[in-house]
């Protein structure tokens with residue numbers, strides 16, 4: 001299988017990271033959102049890679065987006081901004097938005113003038129997202145939203161929120177509707193600090209306390225919200241897998257460099273076969289994850305069903321990234337245990353990958369359902 005390289009965007013990302021990647025450390029230490037770096041990424045067109053030029057994007061294809069996520073994967077707090085904006089917000093807007101909705105939101109999001117958020121998870125509705133409690137009641141030409149969302153990426157920095165709420169609770173998942181809500185509508189947010197990884201990425205709670213949104217802000221149709229959420233997460237899972245591949249590549253590059261320099265017993269540790277075993281296992285995980293990721297992407301761009309392939313890629317790549325980050329620290333010895341060495345951050349950043357956009361257990365249940373025809377959850 002040929003993997004499109006998209007050399008130009010890779011080059012742009014490499015240059016940006018070599019000049020500016022080091023600046024991320026201070027934001028990570030402070031748990032602060034790296035606005036200046038995000039603005040620079042926006043200027044480079046990184047926030048609207050596959051959005052048509054007519055709508056303010058770079059007009060490239062989905063593989064260019066994956067190439068960018070791979071390059072940025074080792075800087076997970078920055079990669080996360082790209083994934084949330086494009087996989088979780090722009091993708092459903094482009095797929096389900098009316099012309100008026102696209103005109104209102106897509107250009108500003110694609111140019112990175114504003115950030116978006118995808119607000120599905122609630123304190124009591126995580127893996128079981130369909131059990132969400134946020135309510136949207138119709139009042140004339142408006143809907144009134146009541147509820148709380150948690151763990152929302154970009155909660156405190158976004159201007160536009162895709163909010164999933166129940167318009168018809170009797171219907172369960174089929175009673176969920178997706179709304180385009182603006183901060184100015186009265187959304188309140190609060191930060192969630194103290195994350196193990198992704199420390200410069202914004203995460204927070206979203207409070208909808210009688211927020212009124214006009215009826216033309218429904219994305220898709222009433223009752224179609226859960227379908228929109230699931231199809232969005234299919235794309236999101238491919239992009240997370242690409243980010244995991246990038247994290248593995250960075251961990252391997254750093255480990256190779258270190259193993260070549262560090263001497264013990266009078267020679268570089270790279271010459272010890274047990275160190276080479278670590279490096280070989282890292283390379284194998286990386287390449288296998290990459291192929292699964294691109295196979296899922298091929299299916300998506302060909303318009304074929306790809307839910308199974310997206311879950312396989314996400315499950316394997318996210319678990320593999322944790323194995324690879326573990327080995328990277330092992331190759332670095334005690335030095336890898338210190339934040340001064342980037343592998344320490346990679347180890348922390350890898351951990352989220354098996355949790356969000358469907359835990360590894362949820363991916364296994366999706367795969368199991370495809371294999372057996374029996375769904376473990378409704």
Ligand SMILES: Cc1cc2nc3c(=O)[nH]c(=O)nc-3n(C[C@H](O)[C@H](O)[C@H](O)COP(=O)(O)OP(=O)(O)OC[C@H]3O[C@@H](n4cnc5c(N)ncnc54)[C@H](O)[C@@H]3O)c2cc1C
Nearest residue numbers: 118119120121126127151152153355356357358359361362
């Ligand atoms: C940093 C961060 C950013 C996030 N960003 C977003 C965002 O932008 N938007 C958004 O909507 N959400 C976001 N999330 C939420 C994330 O998607 C959820 O945390 C995830 O879906 C898991 O839900 P939970 O944390 O409630 O865990 P739970 O669902 O409570 O799961 C706890 C454990 O039980 C297991 N489990 C649950 N059900 C089953 C089952 N049926 N069978 C087997 N095992 C099961 C899980 O796999 C897990 O191991 C984010 C989370 C984090 C940490």
